[in-house]
Amino acid sequence: MDKLKKVLSGQDGNDDTNVLEAANRASTLSWSTRIKGFAVCFVIGGVCAVLGVCLLFLPKIGLILFIVFYTFGNICTLASTMFLLGPLKQLKTMCEKTRAFATILMLLFLALTLCAAFWWKNFWLALVFCILQVISFAWYGLSYIPFARDAVLKLFALCIK
Known part of the structure; x- marks a missing residue:
């Protein structure tokens, strides 16, 4: 009912919050879930990097597979830390001086x-x-x-x- 009132009055959830704060509020994971998410992303990143190195020696397509898997592995590894800190704090930490x-x-x-x-x-x-x-x-x-x-x-x- 409150949502209907806000929509009808023109206040449909457009508070003064930005996207990062909304993402940070939405990331209310328990500590064990954060650790599991970190571990899964980190392992996927490591496996992709190792797989990329192994595929490097394939003729013709080895270099492109290496580049794709290694880059995807780095992205997964970087994303894994967002589970520990949360997305807002991670982005703030990444942008520190x-x-x-x-x-x-x-x-x-x-x-x-x-x-x-x-x-x-x-x-x-x-x-x-x-x-x-x-x-x-x-x-x-x-x-x-x-x-x-x-x-x-x-x-x-x-x-x-």
Whole structure:
């Protein structure tokens, strides 16, 4: 009855909430369900990445299968953390000052890998983007470990000298 009143009065649920807040409210999963969702997505991501590496050596279609499975695996792995934190907090965390650039690069290389493979049909460019995807995903992951990126930069500086 309240919904009917809101619709008839022109207040059909268009509060001052945005889509992210609505998604966050809708994600009221129990802790055990969150852990199971995380584990399932993470395992699917890992299996896809390993399967992609195994399919890399097939003639003619191996490279494209590798790119597709590896990219899908990265997307699943990234989505798995949304089960633990919730979508709103995960997106806020991804856009924090310390990791915003790494997030942009990671998502950009995910998209460019798929564009190079399917739209431009340039498999070598897709492979380059896939390698950059691996590097950007690792750099993004290191942003969650305090001082890890500084340590990696110092290690590379020592190797260059």
